[in-house]
Amino acid sequence: MLTTKRVLIATACGFLFGLVCMGMASSNPNATEPITTSTKVMIIISRTLLGFTIGISALRMVWWLHAIVLGIICSIPMAIPVLDNTAIAVGTIVMGIIYAVLTELITSFAFKAKAAGRTT
16 A cells, blocks of 8 residues: 655655765766756756655565666666766666665665565
């Protein structure tokens, strides 16, 4: 059963990780040009959406596999515009997986808000 607690906690985690991700993306001193405001907003929205998706998902998987799958799926739209730079595209997806695992850990274990239909 979907719980408001799980959705709110996962979405809040996604938003916080979005801020972290945006900060990391903005902090490259060797960048030829700074990232635009629209890119910063896209990063925050994308990571918040990742958290929301984890919160509402009812996929019946082990928590860590659930996080990996949703981390990849939700990071692909952010990686597509930077496919010309493979390192950034791969980093985007890897960081999405890391944020998803952390979100799932915090939501499921720290706050005890298990996903619908999941016992472990």
